[in-house]
Amino acid sequence: MYHISELLDIEAHKAEFAEQGVIQVRDFLRQDSAQALHSLLESQREWNLAFNKLGSHVDLSYRDFCSWTEQQKKTLSEVVWAQAATDFQYFYKSIPIFDIYAKKLLPDSDLNEVFELVNSSEFLSMMRTLVGDDSISFADVQATSFERGHFLKEHDDNVQGKGRVAAYVLNLTPNWNSDWGGLFHVLDDQEVVKTLVPTFNAINVFKVPRKHSVSYVTPFARGSRFSITGWLRRGELSF
Ligand SMILES: O=C(O)CCC(=O)C(=O)O
Numbered sequence: 001m002y003h004i005s006e007l008l009d010i011e012a013h014k015a016e017f018a019e020q021g022v023i024q025v026r027d028f029l030r031q032d033s034a035q036a037l038h039s040l041l042e043s044q045r046e047w048n049l050a051f052n053k054l055g056s057h058v059d060l061s062y063r064d065f066c067s068w069t070e071q072q073k074k075t076l077s078e079v080v081w082a083q084a085a086t087d088f089q090y091f092y093k094s095i096p097i098f099d100i101y102a103k104k105l106l107p108d109s110d111l112n113e114v115f116e117l118v119n120s121s122e123f124l125s126m127m128r129t130l131v132g133d134d135s136i137s138f139a140d141v142q143a144t145s146f147e148r149g150h151f152l153k154e155h156d157d158n159v160q161g162k163g164r165v166a167a168y169v170l171n172l173t174p175n176w177n178s179d180w181g182g183l184f185h186v187l188d189d190q191e192v193v194k195t196l197v198p199t200f201n202a203i204n205v206f207k208v209p210r211k212h213s214v215s216y217v218t219p220f221a222r223g224s225r226f227s228i229t230g231w232l233r234r235g236e237l238s239f
């Protein structure tokens, strides 16, 4: 089981969220839970490699990608970059924890406990308090890993019919260096109005829709920018 820190005072952050619609709350999980969650992500061997092709989401098996030749990998980078130059694009690794739980794909995996954490009454009630919206009824969730060369261009998370009230990103990389990239930017009218470093065990929460991006992870980054991320949604949770 993963536990939210008992030292957290979510009430203390409400005013800032109400004013800015975005916040970073540090030391979110108990330290032992944050470390365990980081180890869980680090030990995962099956990831999707996600990117966009002409407006559609594509997931490749990262394991398959690893067996490609250097030439094939280079070709994929060029396809990804050609679209990124002018249009929406992203390139990162993910694990669909929501689907794994809902479809019972890995019944013995601790990933199921991550679903349970973000759908616990404690987490949801904290998020309702922070966001100031009682309609939040469940959270969807995925793990992400941004490695060297990965990025997520500006977008606002708004998808018609999904009932996304707010987004959350629980950052799980110990000792991420801001010079490595992978910075979370919030934008208003092309202007970056806030930048959040993915500090270990800090959770970022922001209202949807809101423009944001994850900056390019530089070639000299060490390790992966891990997070648990998803949306706080209204409506029925249905599998
Ligand atoms: O990883 C982050 O900081 C943001 C992720 C994000 O914006 C998304 O998954 O839509």
Ligand SMILES: [Fe+2]
Pocket (backbone or CB within 6 Å): 155, 156, 157, 167, 212
């Ligand atoms: Fe997003």
